[in-house]
Amino acid sequence: MLESTTKTEFKHVSYLWDEGEAAKLAGDEVGLLIYRSNLLGADLRLTNYGGGNTSCKVMAKDPLNGQETEVMWVKGSGGDLGTLKRSGLAALYVDRLRSLKNVYRGIEHEDEMVELFNHSIFDLSSKAPSIDTPLHGFLPFKHIDHLHPDAAIAIAAAKDGKKITEELFEGTIGWVDWQRPGFDLGLQLRQCLNENPGIRGIMLGSHGLFTWGDTAYDSYINTLEVIEQCAEYMEQNIGKKGPVFGGAKIESLEEADRKKQAAALAPVLRGFCSSERHMIGHFTDDARVLEFINSNDLDRLAPMGTSCPDHFLRTKISPLVLDLKPDDDLSDVKALKERLAPAFEEYRQMYADYYENHKHPNSPAVRDKNPVIILYPGVGMFSFSKDKQTTRVASEFYINAINVMKGAEAVSEYTSLPRQEAFDIEYWLLEEAKLQRMPKPKALSGKIALITGSAGGIGKAIAKRFVEEGAVVVLNDMNEERLQEASEEFKSQYGKDSYATAALDVTKNDEIQQAFDAAALAFGGVDIVVNNAGLSISKTIEDHTEKDWDLLYDVLVKGQFMVTQAGVEVMRKQDIGGDVLNIVSKNALVSGPNNAGYGSAKAAQLHLSRLNAAELGGDGIRVNVVNPDAVISDSNIWAGGWAEGRAKAYGVKVEELPAFYAKRTLLGEIILPEDIANACFAFVGGLLNKSTGNVLNVDGGVAMAFVR
Template sequence: MPSPLPPLHPEAAALLTRSHRLGADPRNTNYAGGNTSAKGTAADPATGGDVELMWVKGSGGDLGTLRPEGLAALRLDRLHALKDVYRGVEHEDEMVAAFDYCLHGRGGAAPSIDTAMHGLVDAAHVDHLHPDSGIAIACAADGEKLTAECFGDSVVWVPWRRPGFQLGLDIAAVKEANPQAVGCVLGGHGITAWGATSAECEANALHIIRTAEAFLAERGRPEPFGPVLAGYEPLPEAERRERAAALAPHIRAIASQDRPQAGHFNDADEVLDFTSRAEHPRLAALGTSCPDHFLRTKVRPLVLDLPPDAEIDVAIARLKELHAEYREEYAAYYRRHADGDSPAMRGADPAVVLVPGIGMFSFGKDKQTARVAGEFYVNAINVMRGAEAVSSYTPIEESEKFRIEYWALEEAKLQRMPKPKPLATRVALVTGAGSGIGKAIAHRLAAEGACVIVADLNAANAEAVAADLGGPDTAVAVTVDVTSEEQIAAAFKAASLAFGGVDLVVNNAGISISKPLLETTAKDWDLQHDIMARGSFLVSREAARIMIAQGLGGDIVYIASKNAVFAGPNNIAYSATKADQAHQVRLLAAELGEHGIRVNGINPDGVVRGSGIFAAGWGAKRAAVYGVEEEKLGEFYAQRTLLKREVLPEHVANAVFALTGGDLTHTTGLHIPVDAGVAAAFLR
């Protein structure tokens, strides 16, 4: 086990509290954006003497959720000594590795590129933040002039410089030359504030942010994005989301040409207003400016140049044309600026797609990354609005964007990221997922990295499972009666809006009617077949539509049964419908293979504990058939197997993952028994 962190120093504790307050308000900084620090004296355990330390948010953390282990602790004497070995801006990247030699003790986070900014500035507390209002001034064509008009001499302009050791030296020099200043505006980037105490630093940071907000509001001209374009007004919400769901799988295909991506849809007022205005094509083409923004959104979005009521097929065709152009332009951007030391191009697909009148689709390696990319583009819209209101939006040069996007340090950070889980970026829809086998499957798929649509007739159960899985960045609940085409279509629309589409479907919903032939009514027969045979067909049909549109292949898994091949007594309706499902697997595997969609089945048996079907009365009926006590039914089933082991929902979930987790890439049309060995049900 790792060594526990030492007790938190009071200055570090106060830093965490301040960071949480600042990070909780999106007006102050964006998600994972900015960093805060505090300096103080602590005992050196090696000498017993005092040592001057700095605690600073480490690389990759988020202010609002910062924990003690997210702080880096460094010795100030060593940080300042680095000035003597600094070889100039051409060599500043090597200083990041040197920060490791300034660390105090073990544990904590890796120092970020902004460490020098905090350590070299002569102030006990420093906040570097990315507020929309501050970046708007920083990205205005006459940002230096506006800074003076807005703040007088209390806030100083610092011209654009890529984050690093030299920027830390620049800010330190600005503070020394301007003792009256409480902070600075960093051209094209954000703001930095300082103070003698934590409270003073926070107050100065908030003063800069709120003063900039008031300045933009008071000085800004109306309609900075220009007049509304006729025909580009937002569609009514219901129509807008219906159209978004129809477009989502096609747009996800565009974003996933180089590698699969999870998606997010955002139709916030800021997005809809921006895409309805005359200036949105020009401004979107300029791209984002703050490094935190374009590292997540790419240098610019793809923008559909059609009104929202264009025919869907026309919109899809145009999106494909624009995608081809986008990829060519991105590759040209890479070629213009890459040199022999540049990392390989990471992919030429857009991370953000804007559809006027509909909304914004954003993409990433998981749902959270996709959502945050969209949030950052909303930040960028706010920045553009503010800059255009008082001046003109002028982001940093394209060459500077490339230097950061393909920075060796950024590449190293990406290489340090954990290896993706097997089902990362995959979106799974599981029917009957509110309990029993379906619930176990949903949990296993989510644990392996999938986003999960928890579909169940019982809304409360579905909501509870989705909450257990971690909430909307991992799972969403939908109420579905699988006999209803409308409800099934609505569930898949929800999947498209939540995650961009669907890649993996598990047909698990079912009931069990256990009666002998002469007691089985036509109503029994119809209900059993409507839910399992017809329901599986309807779900698979809707899944195939989306999977084909995405062009990413996919998996459809049927939870059939040992009864699909074994003729047991007194369950004609159940066993017949399971046989129907089993043959659907074969039929769909043959039909959908050309689209890369694999269709397989699982034949469980005797899943008593944790089973919703057995708890609903099936267990009592089967126990009566076999002449055993209901609570002994699981043991009875186990003893009739070759392995003498009881089958649990988790074992079925394991089989689903085995089929879909990436190792059985060339397997389709297969049925896997999960029955602990029932010789009579061996597949022939």
């Protein structure tokens, strides 16, 4: 243990154990396992999202014979320690699991053992056992933690990591060379323990750390102390051999300029990375990233790839490093694409060669050959994957890999997984089976939507429907308080990875640009633009002012045009098509009293949609219209005297308007925001990909508004 550290004082890790909370779980070892796991998963310095596993062994009554038997509860396949619940644990008979060594046919038959784990299951309703199950099962300790802390992996991935481990821990931490997780590795761990009785943990070469204790608390403290000692060793040695990563080769742009360059470039990169399927992006200019990508050692270390399998599986064999200067002019999109295209082709060919050179007769088919991690020296790091959470986590894992490289280079020399070992992990049949079990993508998976005026009413309903169908959305509104309320609602209902926000007044070009920049930085670009922001003014000709007229046309017509213009610029950078949906109105087609400004502006919106559809078809960008009528629920359109004006025009009371509007329709229905959202999804959900220039009425049936 560290001489300078008490049980509750740590510098490099967080001590989160609460005696009061733990006391509530006294006697419940499984409950304490979950509590400990959640604490460990809450500190990303200890393990990455979704990485690592924990276990405990308890005595329980065998339901088959009533006898006491030892049962191991261990994190099951998938899941995350920070959010682990009892349902995420697998429960197995310890004696049955260990007896499988009697039928084990050797390392070349590793994969067949996974199905045999099922013969050891104690709780039939528990999670499926993971490949790491025997790693816990063959160690005798009551509580075990297997984590992937950067500080420990830095030692594990160092050229002379075994020697460093022996010297640093004075023989109290064992060492097992790199081996793919599985049944045989469990036997290797037990052999290491047999050869080194009394050790407090085992370092796995290029992989991670095993630590343990007799109680949940003992295991927790042991884990923290070992990682603390690794981190302290790193801190003491970083810089001793010379500048980190060989020192800086270039300087970063200022933060605002980095963001500007990243927002300009992200849609272009997304277009390249979406050559096989739509990808969602993520950008970070974290200081740790900048230190690495600006360094002299970038060209040597980046192609080596990562060491820890958890890192590698999410970040691919190696990143793509862009041959761009930080302050390059990115405004000529055609020239930029011509400059970048060879780099992407070279990367795809490298990946194809990697696959061909290392595949086995039964290997799964080659997967997407595009990079996941893209490094732009002086600016930051982009990542691209199937959804926002996956791409954000990939970014976090590559930062973990940077930390590992930094530490390993400081104390020794960084080593990565051999290419064949990396391939065998990436294309492991068990990993492929896991991928095949995942739910099929939803209709809008991989799509990015920006819906103007989406903090309430129709806009918010559209945003919700799109998120529920797999998209990510950029919520925006000119009312920042309303926008904040919508943000909190989406975070609670759908999670932080489902949306981004941007304050937006559609009459201001600078705010429009900022909103699309926010979309590019958060997600990589945009696929769907919904022009929904609007207002209504109902006045007689004599009461209608020039100010009223200008406001209506600025918001409805010019706003629709400018937002579409900015959205099309992004879509053309991506070159993967897109959708523009314009929420217009039945009033674009129907003449009514006290409606000269609003009705004529809506007619202009409708024809502008037709004009845009005619112009943008060659870019694969579809432009379609949804015409609602009388959508009153949660809508700003009814504020500011509009409801009173319409009620006056039709000779009814304000509170009678919903029933009045419904009664005059052919279907006799009240129209809700969700009805408009359904119409929008109909256009973008995949079934109407060959339709553009269309108008879909959602008004309950107003014969005067029939288009044809």
